[in-house]
Amino acid sequence: MITLRLLRASRTSRSIYPTFLLVAAVLSSVAATAVAQPIGMQDARFLLARTGFTPQTSEVDQYAQLTRQQAVDQLLVQTTRAASTPAPAWTGEALVPYRTIKDKSDEEKKAFRENEQKKAFELRGWWLREMLVTPSPLTERMTLFWHNHFVSAQQKVKYSQLMYRQNILLRQHALGNFGAMLHAVSKDPAMVIYLDGANNRKGTPNENFAREVMELFTLGEGNYSEQDIKEAARAFTGWSIDGDTGEFKWRPRIHDEGSKTVLGRSGNFDGDAVLDILLAQPACAEFVVSKLWREFVSPNPNPAEVARIARHFRDSRYDIKTALHDLFLSPFFWDLGNRGTLVKSPVELMVGTLRQFQFSYDDPLPFTFAVAQLGQNLFNPPNVKGWPGGEAWINSSTLLARKSTLERLFRATEHGARMTTQPNMANAPSTKMAQPNEAQSIAFKSALGKIKGQGALGREGRIQFANAAAMISYDPNSWFAQFGVGVDALPTPAQRIAMQQALLPLEPTAPIKSDLTGTALLRTMVLDPVFQLK
Structure with a gap:
């Protein structure tokens, strides 16, 4: 089994660019001087990879001329609060109340479930597309971070509209004020449903939200008592949702007006007062x-x-x-x-690869299934603690699955597939693409087989999946041209080093053969385990 420890050990292997490492070591010993100088290509690439998704060379060029202070300031000032990708039309539709569904026939109930499932697929695709085209990768990284901090899941919430609204809320506050976000998310309908807030009422308090807001949202284990949870749960009574609209609703009749003692403070607290007490710790x-x-x-x-x-x-x-x-x-x-101590999440791996190589696509549906198969199903974290992340992303099974996914992405180029124009990932992808060839048509065949077995998409959805997978491609000529080398030419040592530094945060786990060219060279670098790190 290849472990993260093995990947890190690659740093001690024979380097093909010792000069860079020596210079970097010297610079690290005079950090005060380095801070006032331009960060250069390698540090710029590191900054953008750590705070966003794997950057393109053009993005790296912009930051390479800045000092650390300037680079960080620019990174933070260009963040956004709203998605640039138009939302699915159904996000503005009214919710169908649960109580009306109960009275429907089995066929109508089935149709409702299938429609919600279709919306769920579209919602994941919408967010993944936003990650691919966003002008502020840090904004989406932080939205994803908070999605895994303030956890709720569509599997329990059911309504795609509510998950969409929560996503908009998280993005709005992603780089704003944590206190304001805590108050807003605590009253978010998806959160109220997920942590059973609607069942929390005077006389029979439900402790789920009170427990998680302390353990997972604010304080962490060991910084509160079981009695604090019980008292706080009483304060959150009355926080509910409107069954017709899905909006948050305050129900004073079921709120406990009695005095509570939370973390040493006593009073007739409501939910907002308890949140302020937590923030004061x-x-x-x-x-x-x-x-x-x-x-x-x-x-x-x-x-x-x-x-x-x-x-x-x-x-x-x-x-x-x-x-x-x-x-x-x-x-x-x-x-x-x-450096190289963090593992890319499935979303970071997929989005970063697609952005870095400027893949062209028509529909992000295959990518949403790919990241789900790698363990990160957007809008459906595994439990209230979210995805554990870190080394948990890597084991013998997932590393093999990651390798297989990357192989399928790049397979079309091995059969001579070429795009006539370079895609612009800064804008919505064009639908005018080359007709799918045989290699592209089979690129996601194994993944599609799994989807067929699940029966999740239905026949129409499976056709959509197959068509979308067939249209995925990229132009290797354009990528190699960035380094001044033709796709079939033997790169010079300097060109090889530049390509390796663009793809790998550390030295590869095994030396790369000096006679490799084109897609064989690229494939070797991308499939090296170090490509999974950042």
């Missing part, structure tokens, strides 16, 4: 910063640095950009020892 800022550290820096947070950043975070009244600014300018973030 020093443990809250440290808990959130520690999670951000594991997302962007390394698996093992440095306690002193976390405490420092958390103090600034609290002093800013939980301004998320303040925390990220400190995190991205921390010497630990730039430390060479922390």
Whole structure:
């Protein structure tokens, strides 16, 4: 079994670009000087890969001329609060109340379920497309981060409209104020349904939300007691939803008006008051910063640095950009020892590969199934704790599945498929593409077979899946041209090093043969386990 430990061990293997590593080591010893100088191509690529998805060379060029301070400032200032991809038409439709479904026939109920499932597929495709075309990858990375922090899942929520609304809410607050987001998400209808808030009423409090808001959203284990949970649950009574509209609804008749004691403070608290008490705890800022550290820096947070950043975070009244600014300018973030220590999630692997190589596609449906098969089904985290991430993404089965997925993506080029024009991933993809050849038509055959077995898409959906998979392609000539080499030419050592640095954060696990050219060379680099790291 190939483990992350084995991947990291590759750093001790024979380097094909020792000069770069030597220079980087020298620079790290004079960090004060480096901070005031342009970060260069390699550091720019590292910054953009860690804070977004694998960048294209054109994106790296823009940041390479900036200092660390300038690069981080630019990264944060260009973030957005809304998606650029038009939402599916049904997101504006009224919900069909549950109570009306109960009285329908079995056939009507089945039709309703199938329609919701179709919407679910479209919703995943919509978000994945947004990740592919967004002008601010950090915004989508943070939206995904909060999706895995404030967890809810469509499997229980049912309504795609509510999951869509929550996604919009998370993006709106993704780089805003954590306190405001906590209050908003706590009243979000999808969250109320997922954590049984509608069943929380005076006399029979439901503790699910009170427990998770402390353990998973704000404080972490060990910073509250079971009695705190019981008291807080009473404060959240009355938070419900309107069964007809799906909107949040306050029901004062089922709210417990009695005095509660939470974390040493007593009073006639409602839910908002309890949330403010949680935000006032020093443990809250440290808990959130520690999670951000594991997302962007390394698996093992440095306690002193976390405490420092958390103090600034609290002093800013939980301004998320303040925390990220400190995190991205921390010497630990730039430390060479922390590079290649994080594993790309399935979404990062898929979206990053598609963006970096400027793949052309018509419908993102195959990509949504690919990331789900790799363990990250968007809008459906496995449980209330979300996807564990980190080394949990990599094991003998998932590493093989990742390799197989990448092989299918690049298979068309092995049969001579070429695009006549270079796609522009900064805009919505064009539907004017080359007709699918045999190689493209079979590229996702094995994945489609799994979908057929599930019966999830239905016949129409399976045809859509097959057609969409057949239209996936990219232009290898354009990619190789960035490095001044033809797709079938033997690259010089310098060109090979440049390509390797663009694809791998560390040295490959095995030396790459010097006589490889074109897709054989590219395939060797992409299928190396180090490609899974960032």
